Amino acid sequence: MLLQQLVNGLTLGAVYTLIALSFSLVMGILGVLNLAIAELFMLGGYFGFAAILAKLPLPVALLAGMAGAALVAAVIERVGYQPFRDAPVVTPMLSTLGFSIILQNVATNIWGSDPLQLPDEVFGARFTLGPVSASAMQLTIVGATVVLVALLAFVVQRTALGRALRAVAENRDVARLLGVSAGPLTLLAFMLSGALAGAAGVLIGLHYAAITPYIGVEIGLKAIAVMVVGGTGRIWGALIAGPLIGVAEVMTTAYGGSQIRDFVVYGLMIVILLLRPQGLLGGARTEQGPRV
Amino acid sequence: MKSGLSRALCVAGLGALLIATAGPGFAQQADREIVLGAIVPSSGPFAEWGRANTVTLQMIEKQINGGGGINGAKLRIAILDDATKPAQATNNLRKLAGDDKALAVAGPLTSSAAEVTFPVANEMKIVATSQASSKPGVAKLNRPWAFRNTIDEGVLGRTTVPYYKKSFNIKSVAIIFDAKDATAATVGSRIMPALMKENDIEVLNASDPLSFNTGDLDVSAQVTKMKALNPDGVVVSADYSQAVTVIREMKRQGMIKPVVGSTQLISSAILKAAPEIPIVAPATFYATMKGDKPEKFVNELQPLLRKTSGLPPEIEPSMYDANIYEIVSIYIDAIKATGVTGKPEDLETDRAKIRDYMAKLAGFPGLGGPIGFNDDGDAIKAFYILQGESGAWQSKVRGCSAAPGHPGC
Amino acid sequence: MMSTYYAGLLADVGILLLGALSVYIILATGQLSLGNAGFMGIGAYLTSYLTVTMGVPLTLALVIAAAASGAIGVIIGFPALRLRGIYLAMATLGFGEMVRSFFLNFDAMGGAGGFHGMRHVSLGYIWTWAAAILLLVAILEHSQIWLELRAVRDDETAAALVGLDTTTIKVGAFGFAAAVAAIAGGLFAHHHVYIEPGNFSFERSIDFVLAVILGGSTVGAGALVGALLLVMLPEHLRFLADWRFAVFGGLLIAMLLVRRQGILDRSLFRFFEFRRSA
Known part of the structure; x- marks a missing residue:
């Protein structure tokens, strides 16, 4: 059972990783908590469902979910972030909350509040190895997460674009002096973040095969905890923190009691914040945290 | 420049809104009106139920007025959305009772809303009858004005569990429940364990309750743990949309075991989750029910539901549509039978007449059989133990929520 | 005579105002709290326990709960x-x-099933508390303490350099805010006469912040305007039916x-003061 629970925890952790990265891209670079990410995740799920129901292959569905969520993220950036870029961070946080309310309502009106379900598991193949059994979709989730994180890390660490992003993250004014134009970059950061949330939505939607307009709410809060544990400044941090929290949750359920699970997760987050405010891998600059 | 324009647009939008809100609300009182109120969740996680309830209520209004109204007066049902928020439901009731002068109110739907709304009904001396709340004791705490056209889950379980035990030869179960949902948590942590004990069924995780939270996507750890216990069956105490998550996970992990639960499981959505897993749950109504009354109800309502935007094209009338239909029918019957005038000066006595009628009600012809109310304010009516298999609900046992021989059954 | 509907809405406004003030007090030191529903929950459960189980009069129970929650606030503040x-x-x-999760598992007070037995309080009682605390905050705003709070907000290092005890100020603000949120919770419990852990979720914390920011985060009265707006606006959007919350x-x-500075701000007040003196 232990091994099976590890598989469960890693799948959940991979999902957390993607959404946490989505939060941390905007948080690390712009210092903004985009509360609409939970709903971008939900939208990604619906877009992915629509694509699969239209008999499109999984990679196309994944791209559709990513593109759809990225587009909505772009709108959020233009209307909900750009006008507030020099306001205290609480203001853009609340404007993204406005988007979150709108997106939940719109999704309810389009797809209904009942869970939308795939007729049967589309990717139902299972692999069994001794006592452990994993579905094709679970392996896809873990694989896709690793690939997406690696891709993101490459972009941020190795390319000119990534350097510019990091420059803006470090100091917006200096970056401007160096000729980096921040406007298009923040748009890009939001869209990348949206694409990640969308990808997570597609993968999760297809794995659990039932989604509602409210699936983002709980998982979004958990992903914030994962982001904090991993540290907002390091991309690889989320890749460690996601599975860590995922496994911690699953193990609490398996060996402690499922009731205290949330207590454990948020407790862990607070402990990490107090002991290593920079996150497990470091990198965040809490000592000069942005003004609220 | 750009921000200047957007600001101007915003200001214009706000202005237009203020004008729009000021407009209605002064409907002229041409004819004599009988006003009833309803509280339904048309936004939020239960939006679909609230919207279907709304269509049902509008259908009744149209039918009654098409047939000449009530005692010559026009029926108006004022419907308010509580957004699945208990605080909004209380204010809805205050508005319906205080401003709209409703004679009685149907709703609210959830137990959390009923818990806070029923005390207001008592304070304002107006009957409120919930169409879905089944958390034990909610109406009982708020006598004499609170009623529920539902049966206490504890009563239903007494018939459900023995049937479940006999049909699937159940000797042991594992229980999983939604800890964040008050009804589901009460059923999962108190009622079901007690019923299992009564029926000599061992609860394998009695010392280690398994739960999840409303909105959780992943219940794989809980299901893996249940599977390791190898029970004969599984008790899923959760609202159907959450139960879908559990049942899907059971199927994914190859745990094909019969599921039993409360009325919260009844929906057509849950049957799609895993057709090979049998589901047993009690209900007072289901869309494929046989009989003149229920068939007529479904034939009339279903096309209306299906052409309403915001509702899925394959929707069927739910148990809660049937319940709210019965509630309003009972109110109308009360108005006709007790000489309610609907005049402003008689408001207090009219409301008391409806309450007294409700308290004494026995054998009202409901969709699934006669309806009355017990001393706790809960419905005495027929119920059915349904078994969901291969995508359809089948009725297996007919029960009644009262002592044998009671006229309500 | 006010309709009971508006009386109900105003009770919600009074409770939300107190919650918003609790966020406002912490915000004055330049800190954002997204967890004040936790303090509200502590206040709600503790007050209800005292009145229902121990038979303590409500006002005393509120004071005890506020003190206890304030102490927890100070402990959290460090x-x-x-x-x-x-x-x-x-x-x-x-x-x-964590607080919500705790009460969900706190079977002694009903757990997920909620807690009953409180006696309903009048609108006047709620508003006596709300007005008293609003007044207290307004008096504080014109005091030396507030100048110190703002100094800490504007530049903590400089504030420390000129000899301000920044630790006491920040921790004190947390404690005071926690006490105010607890009163909001106690009143909430005795207005609705039923509480369950779901009442004190992240959504509630966010509502407090929203009321402060919409109303104006630089003056205490902003919380009042924000609370009014947040309660009344959704009610007045009912004609939109299914699109109510999107709008x-x-x-x-x-x-x-x-x-972005909220409906009320200091310059607005100065504008009126100028007009008056002219």
């Missing part, structure tokens, strides 16, 4: 000193979720775009 800005906000978010979200963004 470790919070290590954190700034959005990181502190996230730690408080975690705190709020509400849109208006929220629009209001932030038009007045």
Whole structure:
């Protein structure tokens, strides 16, 4: 059972990783908590469902979910972030909350509040190895997460674009002096973040095969905890923190009691914040945290 | 420049809104009106139920007025959305009772809303009858004005569990429940364990309750743990949309075991989750029910539901549509039978007449059989133990929520 | 005579005002709390326990709950000193979720099933508390303490250099805010006469912040305007039926775009003062 629970925890952790990265891209670079990410995740799920129901292959569905969520993220950036870029961070946080309310309502009106379900598991193949059994979709989730994180890390660490992003993250004014134009970059950061949330939505939607307009709410809060544990400044941090929290949750359920699970997760987050405010891998600059 | 324009647009939008809100609300009182109120969740996680309830209520209004109204007066049902928020439901009731002068109110739907709304009904001396709340004791705490056209889950379980035990030869179960949902948590942590004990069924995780939270996507750890216990069956105490998550996970992990639960499981959505897993749950109504009354109800309502935007094209009338239909029918019957005038000066006595009628009600012809109310304010009516298999609900046992021989059954 | 409907809405406004003030007090030191629903929950459960189980009169129960929650606020405030800005906000978010999770499992007071037995309080009683605390905050705003709070907000290092005890100020603000949120909770419990853990979720914490920011985060009276707006606006959007909350979200963004500093701010007050003296 232990091994099976590890598989469960890693799948959940991979999902957390993607959404946490989505939060941390905007948080690390712009210092903004985009509360609409939970709903971008939900939208990604619906877009992915629509694509699969239209008999499109999984990679196309994944791209559709990513593109759809990225587009909505772009709108959020233009209307909900750009006008507030020099306001205290609480203001853009609340404007993204406005988007979150709108997106939940719109999704309810389009797809209904009942869970939308795939007729049967589309990717139902299972692999069994001794006592452990994993579905094709679970392996896809873990694989896709690793690939997406690696891709993101490459972009941020190795390319000119990534350097510019990091420059803006470090100091917006200096970056401007160096000729980096921040406007298009923040748009890009939001869209990348949206694409990640969308990808997570597609993968999760297809794995659990039932989604509602409210699936983002709980998982979004958990992903914030994962982001904090991993540290907002390091991309690889989320890749460690996601599975860590995922496994911690699953193990609490398996060996402690499922009731205290949330207590454990948020407790862990607070402990990490107090002991290593920079996150497990470091990198965040809490000592000069942005003004609220 | 750009921000200047957007600001101007915003200001214009706000202005237009203020004008729009000021407009209605002064409907002229041409004819004599009988006003009833309803509280339904048309936004939020239960939006679909609230919207279907709304269509049902509008259908009744149209039918009654098409047939000449009530005692010559026009029926108006004022419907308010509580957004699945208990605080909004209380204010809805205050508005319906205080401003709209409703004679009685149907709703609210959830137990959390009923818990806070029923005390207001008592304070304002107006009957409120919930169409879905089944958390034990909610109406009982708020006598004499609170009623529920539902049966206490504890009563239903007494018939459900023995049937479940006999049909699937159940000797042991594992229980999983939604800890964040008050009804589901009460059923999962108190009622079901007690019923299992009564029926000599061992609860394998009695010392280690398994739960999840409303909105959780992943219940794989809980299901893996249940599977390791190898029970004969599984008790899923959760609202159907959450139960879908559990049942899907059971199927994914190859745990094909019969599921039993409360009325919260009844929906057509849950049957799609895993057709090979049998589901047993009690209900007072289901869309494929046989009989003149229920068939007529479904034939009339279903096309209306299906052409309403915001509702899925394959929707069927739910148990809660049937319940709210019965509630309003009972109110109308009360108005006709007790000489309610609907005049402003008689408001207090009219409301008391409806309450007294409700308290004494026995054998009202409901969709699934006669309806009355017990001393706790809960419905005495027929119920059915349904078994969901291969995508359809089948009725297996007919029960009644009262002592044998009671006229309500 | 006010309709009972408006009386009900105004009771909600009074409770939300207290919650918003609790966020406002912490915000005055430049810190954002996303977990004040946690303090509200502590206040609600503790007050209800005292009145229902121990038979303590409500006013005394509220004072005890406020003191206890204030003490918890101070205890939370110390470790919070290590954190700034959005990181502190996230730690408080975690705190709020932990409190909710605690009450969900606290079977002695009903757990998920909720807690009953409180006696309903009048609108006047709620507003006596709300007005008294609003007044207290207004008096504080014109005191030396507030200048010190703002000094800490504007530049903590400089504030420390000129000899201000920044630790006491920040921890004290946390404690005071926790006490105010607890009173909001106690009144909430005795207005609705039933509580369950779901009442004190992240959504509630966010509502408090929203009321402060929409109403104006630089003056205490802003919380009042914000609370009025948040309670009344959704009621007045009912004619939109299924699109009610989408439009509400849109208006929220629009209001932030038009007045990011909130409806009330200091310059607005100065403008009126100028007019009066002229």
